[in-house]
Amino acid sequence: MTTRITVLGGGYGGVAFIKKLMAQRADVAVTLIDRNAYHTVLTEVHQVAAGNRAPESIRIPFAEMDGFRFIQAEVTGLNPATREVLTTVGPVEYDTLILALGGVDTDFGVPGVRQNTLMLHGMRDALAIRDRLNGLPADAPVVVAGGGLTGVELAAEIGLRRGATSNITLVEGAPTLLPALAGVLQRGARRRLGALGVNVLTGAKIARVDEQMVHFTDGSALPFALMVWACGVRANPLIAQFGIATDRGGRAPVDEYLRTELPDVYALGDSAATGLPPTAQAANQQGANLAEHIAALLRGQIRPLRPVQMRGTLVDLGHIFGVGSLGDTLHTAGLLPALLKRANVAKWLWTAAGLVTATRYFFGLPVGAAAGGKPVDEGQGGM
Numbered sequence: 001m002t003t004r005i006t007v008l009g010g011g012y013g014g015v016a017f018i019k020k021l022m023a024q025r026a027d028v029a030v031t032l033i034d035r036n037a038y039h040t041v042l043t044e045v046h047q048v049a050a051g052n053r054a055p056e057s058i059r060i061p062f063a064e065m066d067g068f069r070f071i072q073a074e075v076t077g078l079n080p081a082t083r084e085v086l087t088t089v090g091p092v093e094y095d096t097l098i099l100a101l102g103g104v105d106t107d108f109g110v111p112g113v114r115q116n117t118l119m120l121h122g123m124r125d126a127l128a129i130r131d132r133l134n135g136l137p138a139d140a141p142v143v144v145a146g147g148g149l150t151g152v153e154l155a156a157e158i159g160l161r162r163g164a165t166s167n168i169t170l171v172e173g174a175p176t177l178l179p180a181l182a183g184v185l186q187r188g189a190r191r192r193l194g195a196l197g198v199n200v201l202t203g204a205k206i207a208r209v210d211e212q213m214v215h216f217t218d219g220s221a222l223p224f225a226l227m228v229w230a231c232g233v234r235a236n237p238l239i240a241q242f243g244i245a246t247d248r249g250g251r252a253p254v255d256e257y258l259r260t261e262l263p264d265v266y267a268l269g270d271s272a273a274t275g276l277p278p279t280a281q282a283a284n285q286q287g288a289n290l291a292e293h294i295a296a297l298l299r300g301q302i303r304p305l306r307p308v309q310m311r312g313t314l315v316d317l318g319h320i321f322g323v324g325s326l327g328d329t330l331h332t333a334g335l336l337p338a339l340l341k342r343a344n345v346a347k348w349l350w351t352a353a354g355l356v357t358a359t360r361y362f363f364g365l366p367v368g369a370a371a372g373g374k375p376v377d378e379g380q381g382g383m
């Protein structure tokens with residue numbers, strides 16, 4: 001009998017899962033539900049936010065992917081007893097359910113953040129930031145809060161757009177930027193940001209944000225015309241709403257097969273508590289590994305889930321310069337990490353959308369609707 005597999009979320013984990021499952025030729029009927037009509041290459045949205053890249057080049061319409069049924073809808077709930085996902089277009093049944101709903105930004109309870117800043121966690125956010133930047137004078141003060149990957153790359157990208165007189169401040173509460181990287185790379189990133197006109201404030205803890213002023217715990221303050229908050233993620237709140245007892249980050253606890261406490265419900269990527277950092281590389285590998293495991297199960301075989309191999313971190317700082325670590329020992333700064341990051345994105349696009357799209361992306365040519373493809377339906381929702 002054909003097994004109905006329903007995947008919630010067509011991000012890195014969901015798409016990797018479906019692509020690998022298709023390759024296994026299992027007897028399955030796969031349904032993907034996502035609020036958007038397209039997959040977003042989330043790791044690159046900062047380029048769209050800064051206005052340096054067309055949105056089409058990093059969103060892949062699900063209609064261009066074969067082999068599964070796609071439903072564009074907002075997921076709103078789950079009924080494990082009847083094995084139904086509740087959505088804005090009605091219930092969808094499943095035999096096996098994959099939760100790949102990603103994460104959301106968190107304000108850590110800092111007053112004024114929700115009301116007075118923009119967040120960056122998806123295409124809609126990126127377009128909102130881009131539109132605000134477009135409406136500002138080129139030297140209007142911009143504050144980016146968060147010295148992790150997202151904040152650093154966004155600040156660099158806005159610096160690239162505006163030039164050395166850019167009036168951008170990157171604020172981080174910890175003593176250093178990019179805490180996951182070696183000191184030599186943190187310092188390299190800081191120098192590069194300086195060259196792009198980004199003023200870096202570390203050890204600056206934010207107490208509250210007013211309409212046009214960010215206040216620090218030491219009593220100082222900084223005015224802004226636009227502030228972007230890029231200070232951390234939590235799992236999608238739907239995980240808790242589904243009745244799963246989550247960890248502190250809102251993630252679903254899972255076993256070694258990525259099974260949640262609910263029968264035949266698996267979780268991966270930013271939705272799952274696996275002890276791994278919330279990264280595209282973890283979500284992507286978990287999706288592919290889980291697909292192999294489930295395909296084997298359907299053939300009556302038990303196949304242990306392959307472990308995720310974290311291969312390093314690459315940070316793009318303005319397209320021709322980056323910093324990165326490959327494995328635990330190789331630290332590199334300059335053109336190489338920037339090119340490697342672009343190659344990584346192209347490799348993912350190859351998986352998700354094919355070789356032509358990947359090649360066009362790598363060489364900076366228009367992709368998607370910008371290259372003559374179908375425009376995508378924006379649909380409902382906030383991502």
Ligand SMILES: Cc1cc2nc3c(=O)[nH]c(=O)nc-3n(C[C@H](O)[C@H](O)[C@H](O)COP(=O)(O)OP(=O)(O)OC[C@H]3O[C@@H](n4cnc5c(N)ncnc54)[C@H](O)[C@@H]3O)c2cc1C
Pocket residue numbers: 008009010011012013014033034035036039040042043044045046073074075076100101102103120121122149150236238268269270271278279280281282283284314383
């Ligand atoms: C700006 C930014 C930069 C990043 N840079 C990097 C990087 O350089 N390297 C790296 O490894 N990681 C990076 N990350 C993290 C990485 O993107 C995530 O860890 C990864 O996308 C998680 O994959 P996922 O499949 O769990 O979820 P996602 O890729 O977030 O996909 C979740 C999907 O669920 C859908 N969805 C959510 N809620 C609903 C709902 N209620 N109804 C219907 N659909 C819904 C969304 O539309 C989306 O398609 C970055 C993240 C951001 C935000």
